[in-house]
Amino acid sequence: MILNVHQATFSYHKTPVFQHLNLTMDTQGIFCLFGPNGCGKSTLLECLLGYLTLDAGDIHWGQKSLKKMKPQEVARHTAYTPQNHVKSFPYTVLQVVLMGRAAYQGLFQSPSQEDEAMAWEALKAVNMTHYAHTPYTQLSGGESQLVMIARALVQDTPVIIMDEPTAHLDFRHELIVLETIVKLVKEQGRSIIMSTHFPNHAFYFENAGVPIQVALMEKGDFTAQGSPREVLNETNMRDTFGVRAHMVHYGEDTDNTYTQLIPLSLLPRPSTDGGDQGERMIT
Ligand SMILES: Nc1ncnc2c1ncn2[C@@H]1O[C@H](COP(=O)(O)OP(=O)(O)OP(=O)(O)O)[C@@H](O)[C@H]1O
Numbered sequence: 001m002i003l004n005v006h007q008a009t010f011s012y013h014k015t016p017v018f019q020h021l022n023l024t025m026d027t028q029g030i031f032c033l034f035g036p037n038g039c040g041k042s043t044l045l046e047c048l049l050g051y052l053t054l055d056a057g058d059i060h061w062g063q064k065s066l067k068k069m070k071p072q073e074v075a076r077h078t079a080y081t082p083q084n085h086v087k088s089f090p091y092t093v094l095q096v097v098l099m100g101r102a103a104y105q106g107l108f109q110s111p112s113q114e115d116e117a118m119a120w121e122a123l124k125a126v127n128m129t130h131y132a133h134t135p136y137t138q139l140s141g142g143e144s145q146l147v148m149i150a151r152a153l154v155q156d157t158p159v160i161i162m163d164e165p166t167a168h169l170d171f172r173h174e175l176i177v178l179e180t181i182v183k184l185v186k187e188q189g190r191s192i193i194m195s196t197h198f199p200n201h202a203f204y205f206e207n208a209g210v211p212i213q214v215a216l217m218e219k220g221d222f223t224a225q226g227s228p229r230e231v232l233n234e235t236n237m238r239d240t241f242g243v244r245a246h247m248v249h250y251g252e253d254t255d256n257t258y259t260q261l262i263p264l265s266l267l268p269r270p271s272t273d274g275g276d277q278g279e280r281m282i283t
Contacts, residue, residue, distance in 0.1 A: 001026055001062060002159065002191050003048070008057035010040075010047055017043045018220035020057070025193070029185055029211030032202045033195040034232065036241060040220045041195040042083060045161050048193065050074050061159070075103035079152035083163040085144060090135035093147050097122055100154035115154070122150035127176055141168035149177060153184075160184065162194040166201070182208045199237070199245075199261040202228035207258045216240060232261055242269040 003025040010017050017040040025031045033041045046052040048059060050066050059066040061077055069077070079100065091099075097119040098111045105111065111119075123129045126146040131139065136147060145168050152160050165181070166174040178201065184190045186209075196202070205212045206228045214231040216224040218240055224231045229247070237245040244264045251257045 001060070002028060003031070003193070004058075004060040005044075005048070006058045006060070008044070008047065008059065009055045010043060010052065011055055012043075016220065021220070021222065023215060023222065023225070025191065025213065027211055028189060028191050029213065030181065030191070030205050031193045032205070032212060032214045032228075033193075033217060034197070034199065034202075034214060035195075035217030039217045041217055042163050044217075045080075045163050045193070045195060048161060049078060049080055072103050075155065075157075077157055078159045078161055079155035079157045081145070081148040081152045081160070081162045081165055083167060085148055087137045087144070090137045092133050093123070093128065093136050093139070094119055094132040096136045096147055097150045097154055100151040103155060118154045118156070119150070122153035123147075125153060125180055126150050127173070142170060142173055145169060146173065146177070149180065153180075157190070159191045159193065162192060164195055164197065166196065166198070178204050181205070182210055185210050199228070199232040202232055203259045203261065207256075229259060237261065237263075238267060242267045 001024065003023070005021060005023045008021040009019045021044070033044070035041055043052065047054055048066075050069070050071070061069070066074070094116075098115055100122075101111055101115040101118070105115075120129065120132070123132055126149050128143065128146050128150060131143065131147075136144065139147065145165065149162075149165060152162070162181075166177050169177060181192050181194075182205065185192060202212060202214050212228060214226065214228050215222050216231050216236055223240065224236055234245050234247055237243050244267050246262045246264055247259060248262060249257060249259050
């Protein structure tokens with residue numbers, strides 16, 4: 001077992017985000033969290049890292065309870081790429097990536113040659129070597145995102161948690177990240193737990209032959225869990241997002257089959273203030 005979340009409950013200042021949440025990741029691969037803005041995905045991911053503490057319930061990494069893991073042990077097991085990273089000091093990109101090695105260094109120890117070689121390798125994987133000596137504070141949102149991914153790679157953990165890893169990325173860099181994730185899972189045997197707003201990311205992984213499990217979260221609860229095709233279907237897109245979508249499969253009778261979800265139009269939804277006003281429809 002990779003991860004088990006049992007009866008997890010969390011509130012911010014007495015406002016509940018989720019209650020009695022359960023999830024299990026049995027096998028190595030990808031676990032993809034979907035759900036509307038504000039449903040609790042980032043909060044759950046931060047609980048998995050121990051950055052936030054559950055009010056009740058348990059999280060187990062393998063057989064070990066997160067409550068019994070020291071911060072360094074968590075850092076050697078689970079790396080993290082946050083959705084937003086506060087840039088405080090003008091460290092160079094290379095220095096920021098090397099921070100991913102902190103879990104393996106003593107308090108006053110400098111990075112070794114091996115650490116540096118790993119950092120260069122990670123920058124190469126995300127196509128960012130040319131920025132190695134640039135102050136991190138001068139990077140764009142998308143470039144910073146790639147540096148955070150490189151930092152997670154050098155942390156050399158069996159699990160990487162990624163909060164919307166392709167936010168801010170252009171068409172090419174989005175694919176670099178998706179391909180990197182596929183390689184991490186297939187070639188290095190790592191597991192990825194990630195949130196994304198794009199159903200086609202899950203289908204991309206499925207199409208690439210990566211073991212993938214998907215969970216749909218709504219208002220702090222899981223409304224569906226299973227394969228991308230089972231969870232990210234037209235009915236769930238309608239019920240969860242109020243979006244009419246169409247799932248297409250092509251190449252079914254060849255070795256290369258692809259599935260994609262095409263968003264077609266908005267559907268009227270009961271308004272949250274009681275009336276059935278619906279939203280403006282694009283026809
Ligand atoms: N530090 C905080 N203090 C109080 N409430 C918070 C805090 N962070 C998040 N929330 C609230 O908790 C709820 C869940 O937020 P969270 O960021 O986990 O959602 P999310 O599903 O990741 O959203 P998004 O898709 O927009 O990133 C939201 O209602 C949010 O306003």
